[in-house]
Each structure stands twice: as structure tokens, then as C-alpha cells.
Amino acid sequence: MRTTLLRVDDLCVTFPGAGEPVPAVRNVSFALAEGERIALVGESGCGKSVIAQAVMRLLPPETAISGSVRLNGIDIFAQSETAMEKIRGVQMGMVFQSPERALNPVYRIGKQLTDPLVIHGICDRTEAKKRVRDVLGSLGFTDPEWMMKAYPWMCSGGMCQRVLFAAVLLLHPQLVIADEPTKGLDADRLGELEEMLCAVSERDGAGLLLITHDLGLAARTADRVIVMYSGLILESGPSDVVLKNPGHPYTRGLVGSLPENGFTPIPGMSPALTDLPSGCVFHPRCPHALERCRTEMPDLCMDEEHPARCRI
């Protein structure tokens, strides 16, 4: 039984918004063990990126957060900002969306990669440069020296993506969060990305929290898949089970949207978070909706092997 690395309990995040408060995340609970890979899957606006930012404690101060997030038993929300600075990067790392924008354009890549090692006091600059060269080589760069002297704008999106992964790997964090890593990436580069994601957890025994809207990528890369919709978890389970035998109509719809299943669309659109439907949040778009789906919202028990928030 592997130790629990990350434990999220009943997390609720509400943004103040321009008029009414916006409930971005509601009652989300899950646990990630060491070496395990979990994917949070859902459409844009379902709250998955918000969860990642909540775990890293990068949300703006006026956000209302309740529930708890524990990393290795440490309560993240109880830490001071100084303590968080030591935790971020070293114990948990994040690979952001849009690699070209996540790198500072005025500094060389070598400097951006060696700085975190030096700042966190892990090693001195000479040793840092050597480690960077090694990691860049292992990620498939044929000329690490050139890469270290280059600026981000000289590199393509795919190269920047690998640099971001290098940045995260260098610090050997126990938890790696990848936020929509496929954004801006060509379809033919997906294979490389999947390899890198798997390598991250296999190499160091780190846990991976993958955030994506692509159920296919999630199923290929992760051990467990958690499907989210409008801030709620609708289904959770081992990735092959969820893909082959979805327990929730929404997941079934997502599976249908995949290229291999003929791009079958789900009718309708996600509701605005300030104007949620009564009862089951998915019932307006559900082909099997019953009368009671309009009034009752089913519960979800995360302790089960393959829970689904549906009565059917």
C-alpha cells in the first residue's frame, strides 16, 4: 500500500466575481499516492485548473476556500507564504499551459533552469549547470550547450514544453502537476508528451496530477481518471475501466467525442457557473434524464472503486 502523497478533502473554491459569487469548485475530494498518476478531466471552466492552483496556493487572496489540502501530511492552507515558497518547486512542481509564455523572454534558458537549483540551496552554480546539461540531454535535446545559451523565443513550442519539464524534473519534486500540457502542441507531438509524463513518475517515483480536457490522453497516461463538470466530480475510477465502461452519461458523451469514436458531440453547452440547473447538474444535456434528475442531485462516495454521480 503506497503512502498518500496528496489528500484533498471537501475542497470548495468560490470567486467573488463581478456581481454574484462564482462557485468554481464544489466538494472535491481525492487522494493521490506516491508514484500514482491521476488525471482531472473536463471541459474548460469545470474547475480543474482551479484545483491545481488551490493545491499550489496560487489563487488570489480574495478567493473563498474551504476544505483541506494535505501534502505529505502538511496542511497547505495553514502554511505561511515563506513556508510555501520552500514547498513550491521542491516538494511540488507545476508545468503550466502555453510553454512559450511560461518562460521569461529576456533570460537565457540555461539561467532560468539553473536559478531554481541555486536559490533553493540544492547545489552551487557549477554543479547546477552540469545537472541541467544532463537533464536536457535525457529529454532528447541533441545539443544541450546550445539550448542553455538560447533564449525562449528562439525555440519552438515543443522545445519550450520540454524545457518546462526539465525545470520541474531538476528539483525532483514529489508531486508534479501538469496543467493542460497539450495546449498549443501539434497532434504529432502528443506521443512525446505522453512519454515525458510517464517518465516523470517512473523516474523519481513522483506523483503526477494531470489536468486536461482530452479523455483519450488521460486514459493513456494516467492510472486513475476523475471526470469533472461545473465544479463537481461526476465520476472517478481506473482509466481503462472509465474509458471502456463509463458510469456517467457525461463521461459516455466525452468518450463519444473522441476521434476514434467518430467525434459524436454531446448536445447543448456547459451551464454558466452562476446559473446552474436544479437537481443533477448534467440533466439538461443528458439523453437518459428522468423526472427526478430535475430535482435531486446524487451523491458521490470517493472511497468506492468506481463511483459515479448518477442514479441510472
Place this chain on the structure above:
Amino acid sequence: MNTAIRYFPAFPRISWKPYLLPLALISVFILISAAPEAFAPYRPNKLFDPYMELSAEHILGTDDMGRDLFSLLVYAARNSMLIGFASGALAVSIGVAIGLVSGWYRGLLDDVLMGATDVVLIIPKIPLAIILAAYLKPGPWILILVLGLLSWEGVARVIRSRVLQVRSAEFILSAQCLGFSRWYIMTREVLPVIFPLIVPKFVLMTAGAMLSESSLSFLGLTDTTMLSWGTMISESFTYSGFIRGMWNWWLPPALCIILSILAVTSIAFIHERGRRVVIQS
């Protein structure tokens, strides 16, 4: 259904309270310029005893010729405000037109217009104003023309660089695809987007022109028969207002100049906080 094209981007939902004061102040000044007869107790040419002290009938006393100083102050507002706003409007109109055309067409036209801008940049405003005032028929319009025609280069450059950015945005390409003419796109697609840039520029040009006018009038280098706050201060120097310690002559116009320029520049900051920003990534 609101279909009017927005030239004025939506105002953000910020608190209006801090900006109530400068807006009120500027409105008061504009009101006074528009209808001085309603505010001044007497006509500016009406003569009383000279050098009178502050009293109930003469709130600020009288000057060396016996004119009521408060009435003079009120009537002087018109020229100061007019020269300021008119110069600002002229400078911004020319600057925006040139910046828009230059940024849109690029190439040879852009080079020529920016070359012309450089030339205008070199010409010194104040000495030219002095020379022209000496040779031509005096009046506030000389000042407006000179200040307006020589201040547009800052506006032109800033507008041009913004237009260059916006020009390659996809919504402009969309508009071209849909078949809108170049002029339509420039005026109804590009202009509303750069509008938040124009307003602070206009306001700062106005403030600058007001300051230039006051300085020139104070130095006696403009039309001396023109009644403005600057000329009032100048006259107080020339006609023994300082020596006699008559602060009621030179202090009120000086305060008015300071307050009006402060109020006008504060308005520039309201528009700076506008929300609809076009960010090119």
C-alpha cells in the same frame, strides 16, 4: 438592441468617488468660461477706484485701473480654457489622423509621415509663438494654431505604434475578409480600440497648452490685450501689484491655473483604467 458602434469603451465598475472632485472642478471652470456673465458681479471693463481692498462689493479688490479683480478672474477663464482645449483638440486630431494613416499603410507613406514628424519635433514651440505673435495680428487664435500645430508629434508616434499592433490582429483580418473597405476598418474597427489611448493624450495636451499659454502671457510675449490668467499675473507684476503686496491680484489666477491643470490631468487617469484592452500574444 444597441447597435451603435462603441467609440467609448465600457467604463469599468470602479468607484467614482475619488474622481468626483476633478470632474466637478473642471465642470465649474467650463461653466464659467461658457457663461461668465452669470458668475461675475460686474463687467470686466467697469471701472471703480483703483487698488481697493477686499470688501463685500469687491471680493478680490480692484487693480490699478480700478477693474474688479474677481470679475477679471471669471472672464479670464474663457481664454485660458479655450486655448488649452482647442490646442489639445487640434494637436490630437492631427496626431491621430497621421498616426492612423501611417500605422495602417506602412511602407513609403509611413516613412514620409514619420520623417515629417521628426521635423516638427525639432521646431521649438515657444520661440516660434513669440515670433509669430510679434509679426501677425495678435489674438488667442495664433496661440492655438502654434501650440496645436507643433504638439501633435508625440500623439502621432504613440497612435502609430498602437495601430501597428492592432493592424495584425485577427479581427482586422476578419473584417477585411468580410469585404469592409479600408476606411471603414480604420474608422470603425481600429479607432474604437485605440480610443482609450487618445483621451489621456488629449487631456495632457490640453494641460500642456494651458501651461504654455500661462507662461507666455506671464512673460508678456502674447497679445497683451487678451484677458487670461497668465496676463493677469503679468499685469500684477508690471503695475506694482507685487510691490504693494497685493496677493489678491496674482494669487487667485495662479491658483486657478494650478487647479485647472490638476483637474484636467486627473481626468486622464480615469480613462487609463479602462477595461477593454486588446492584448496581442
Place this chain on the structure above:
Amino acid sequence: MILCADSITKTYGKKKDRVDVLGSFSLELSEGETIGLVGPSGCGKSTCARLLAGLEMPDSGTIEFRGEDIHKMNREAWRNYRRSVQMIFQDPGGSFNPVHTICQSLSAVLAHAGVPRAEQETELERILYTVGVHPEILGRYPDQISGGQAQRVAIARGMIMRPSVMILDEPTSALDVSVQAQILHLLKEVQQERQIAYVFISHDTAVVEFMADRIIRI
């Protein structure tokens, strides 16, 4: 044969900074057909799209619309070409002016297409209904609507001009997988109803195979 490109090339920069973005590309598009253009990023697909849409001029080669060279057309023919060839871009929100509401953007196009003011409101509701968007988004700005909604409105806007060709430059690359499925189906519906020819550009082979009758690789 509605659109035909013959050995078009495009180079950016001068002398030693030259970048050959597109080298000798040819294409023949018939009525109601879909041609897919596939290739990795930076291979010149977007440049190709802009050349075909007439937004840029090729350095060599010709582009013909219904047999006429588009860069040698007179005003009337050019205006007709402009109306008949529309383009959908990759960034859905970016193809709308950020300081205009959706209503203003669409009304401007309706007015340009000659729809009288009195009929504009009904026409707006009708076209939004065809693409499956609720009219309440009319009062919103482009950054206030989702990518999927924006792309639908962009398709609706393109259709106002009754085009015979639509050039789709990576229309679903910036969208979620589930929204992508909806947009692809919408595009197919529109094509069946109106017999529009598509040039569908994407880096995703699976998507192109689903949409296109013929595929060209760059």
C-alpha cells in the same frame, strides 16, 4: 472548379533574412468539396490560407476564382470574390473586435450585406438559432463568451455573406475535445445545407480525415 491555386510561393524578408514560407503549392477545389491541408506547425498552412483568401499576395503563381485570376480582377469581380470566400480563424475570440459587443459585430456585417435595419433583429436571431447559440450572448463582449460559442458565432458571421468557399484555419485547435466534436458536426451540417466548399487546415490528421474528401500534405 471554383478555386484553383497554381504553384504559389511566399517568401518573407529580404536578401539573407529570407524565409521561404511556402514553396510551389497547388490546389484545385470543386463546388461542395472539402480539401484538407495537413502539416506540422510552421510549414506554411496559415500562409496558404491567407493567400487563398486574398489577404496577401503570392510572390509567384496564380490563384483563380471561377476561372479569373483574383489579382487581376476589376472592382466588381473582386467584391464578388470577397463575398464568396470567407475565412474562419483559429482563435475564436480573437476574430471579433474586443470593444464591440457580439450584436454590434454581427449587425455591422448584416448592414454590409444589405439587410435593412428593420429586419436585422429577426435575421440575427435566425442565424444564431442555426448555429445553436442563445441570443442572450448578443449583449456580451468577445472575452465574455466561451471558445465554442465564439467559433459558432464566427461561422454564423461568415455565412451571412452567403459564401461558396470557406477557408477554415485550424478552427478547432483551440477548443476542447468535446466542443470540437460539436463544431465539426456544425460545419458538416452547414456544408450539406448550403453546398459550401471547404479548405480545412489542421495539424490533427484524425480531424482532417473526418472532414475532408481529399487530403493534401504540406
